[in-house]
Structures are given as C-alpha cells and as structure tokens.
Amino acid sequence: MIAGLCCSEAVVLRSYPLRESDLITVLYTRSFGRINGVARGAQRSKSRFAGKLEPLSLAEVVFFARKSSDLVSIDSVDLIESFAQRTHDYRGLMQLSFLAELLADTTPEREPSDAVFRLLLLVLPHLTQPATADLAQLYFEVWYLKLAGLYPxxxxxxxxxxxxxxxxxxxxxxxxxxxxxxxxxxxxxxxxSAAALEMLDAIGRLHLSEICRRVSAVAVIAELRQIAEALLQRSFERSFHSLKLIHQEV
Ligand SMILES: [Zn+2]
Known part of the structure; x- marks a missing residue:
C-alpha cells in the first residue's frame, strides 16, 4: 500500500476528463506500477499540467496517495519526453496507442515491474521511427509475454x-x-520460417538497437507479429482496439 507524497518516473497511458476542469490519468510508474490519478484543473488552458499528460509522455510525477482511495492526487508533472510528438505518421501513433492500451488493460494495479518499465523505455524511441517501429513493436510483444510468463x-x-x-x-x-x-x-x-526462428533467438539474446542494425525482412516481422499478437489476445482474453486499427492501415 502506498501512502503519502510519492515521486516516480512514469509513462502516461491514458487521460480523460472528469467534471469541468479535472483530468483522470492512468500512469505506468517505475516505482509503483500502474496507478490512476486525478490532476485538478488540468483542463484549464493555464493549468500547470497543460500539455504534460498526453498519452505516451515520459515524465517525473509527484503525487499524493491516501490509504482510503484508489485514486492518487497528482501534484506536479515534469515532462521528460513526449513520444507522440516525435511521431509523425498515423501508423506510428497507433503503434504507440497499442502499447498504452496493452499496459493500461493488462498490468496489475500498483504492482511495479522494473523490467516492464525498462522494456517500455527501450522500445518507445524506436516506435517513433517508421524504419524500426514494426520491429520495436514485435520486440515489446515478445518480451512482454516473456515477462508475464506467457511465452512458450x-x-x-x-x-x-x-x-x-x-x-x-x-x-x-x-x-x-x-x-x-x-x-x-x-x-x-x-x-x-527459419528466418523467423532466427529472429526469435535474436530477440531473446540481443539488445533491440543491435537487432535494428541488422537487415530484417518485413515479412519475417509480420509473420512473428501475427503469432505474438494472437497469443497476447488469447492470453489476456481481449481484442485490442488499436491493434485492429494498425492492421486496417496495412
Ligand atoms: Zn512434439
């Protein structure tokens, strides 16, 4: 149970309006796992939160938690990086949305995983580049399954x-x-395919940037993404909306 004033690096997964001026935001924090918070007055144009709670922003967040409430109160947000702003195509934005949707819907509340947080930070910059986005998405999917104990x-x-x-x-x-x-x-x-097996070995063994430097066939990434995404949807018993949008794009 977390209580009192807390501080953590966090990635914003979702934000939606609450009442007239407040914003509810779902954060994946390094130290506390997924938390839900309220940012008072965040919808006002001169709010101190303005532009800082966009999905897929990385920030240093200070919040106050009460034992009696599931909702923390967000005190301040110090923006480190906005990955959505670095992405310039629709497909890339959908790929970022998919990561946010996956984490918002499948991570347990208030259960930190440093490994998942580090995986997220590793993959996000590569998702903003069209040349590496598909490979980065596959890398995330396979490792997310592995970390959840769901990858055979x-x-x-x-x-x-x-x-x-x-x-x-x-x-x-x-x-x-x-x-x-x-x-x-x-x-x-x-x-x-033999190339897909090699790629699976590489994902298990090598750093993402090292795999990005190799020449990877688009077809091999697509072959493995199909398997990994089917496994994700079956394991978590849900179909992901943003995944559907990515596939419509192709
Ligand atoms: Zn057999």
Whole structure:
C-alpha cells in the first residue's frame, strides 16, 4: 500500500476528463506500477499540467496517495519526453496507442515491474521511427509475454517436450498450439520460417538497437507479429482496439 507524497518516473497511458476542469490519468510508474490519478484543473488552458499528460509522455510525477482511495492526487508533472510528438505518421501513433492500451488493460494495479518499465523505455524511441517501429513493436510483444510468463519456448515441443534446439521444423499447431514438432503438428498446423526462428533467438539474446542494425525482412516481422499478437489476445482474453486499427492501415 502506498501512502503519502510519492515521486516516480512514469509513462502516461491514458487521460480523460472528469467534471469541468479535472483530468483522470492512468500512469505506468517505475516505482509503483500502474496507478490512476486525478490532476485538478488540468483542463484549464493555464493549468500547470497543460500539455504534460498526453498519452505516451515520459515524465517525473509527484503525487499524493491516501490509504482510503484508489485514486492518487497528482501534484506536479515534469515532462521528460513526449513520444507522440516525435511521431509523425498515423501508423506510428497507433503503434504507440497499442502499447498504452496493452499496459493500461493488462498490468496489475500498483504492482511495479522494473523490467516492464525498462522494456517500455527501450522500445518507445524506436516506435517513433517508421524504419524500426514494426520491429520495436514485435520486440515489446515478445518480451512482454516473456515477462508475464506467457511465452512458450520455441526451442521445445509443447506437446512431447522434445528439443527443437537445432531444428528448422518448428510448427504452430491448430488453435495456436505453440510450438510443436513435425510429429506433433496435427492438422491445420503451419511451419515457422527459419528466418523467423532466427529472429526469435535474436530477440531473446540481443539488445533491440543491435537487432535494428541488422537487415530484417518485413515479412519475417509480420509473420512473428501475427503469432505474438494472437497469443497476447488469447492470453489476456481481449481484442485490442488499436491493434485492429494498425492492421486496417496495412
Ligand atoms: Zn512434439
């Protein structure tokens, strides 16, 4: 339970109006996890919060928490970086929205994860660049699944537990059964490309900027995003609105 005056780095996930002049804002903080706060008077044009609570802004936030309330009271916001302002295309904005939606809807309230926060900070700058945005989104999806314990190893068969370590015969079974060997594939399965397996290895092993320096085929990223996004939606039992918009764009 947090109480009293608190300070943390935070990424704004969502903001919406409350009453005449206040704003409710959902923040993913490094020290406290996801919190909901109210910024008094934030909708007034001369508010000290003006322009600082846009979704996907990184800021140093000071807030007051009471034991009796789920809603903290936001005291001050010191803007560090606005990632939405650095993004100049619609698709990029939708990709940022997807991250915000995913974190707002699936992170437990007030449970900090330094690993998720660091992953977010790593990926956000790459999402603002069209050349690296798709890879950054995939990187986030795979690691978010891994950190949540929802990512099945692609180096073991999910059914017979046989090793797939040096195999290029790795399949996605029917109903998204991940990952299975040739013997266990069953009907309706499809093979994952060798390049996609290599990419999964790279994501598990390398820093995002290192993968960005390599030449990655657009088709491989698309192949893996389809798997990762289906897994995310199934694991969290929801369909993400912004993901639908990204796919409509293609
Ligand atoms: Zn098997």
């Amino acid at each position: 190893s692609h180096r073991h068969c999910h059914r017979c537990h046989g090793s797939l370590a040096n195999s290029t015969d790795v399949f996605v079974g029917a109903n998204l059964s991940l990952f299975v060997c040739q013997e266990c594939q069953g009907s309706g399965a499809y093979r994952i």
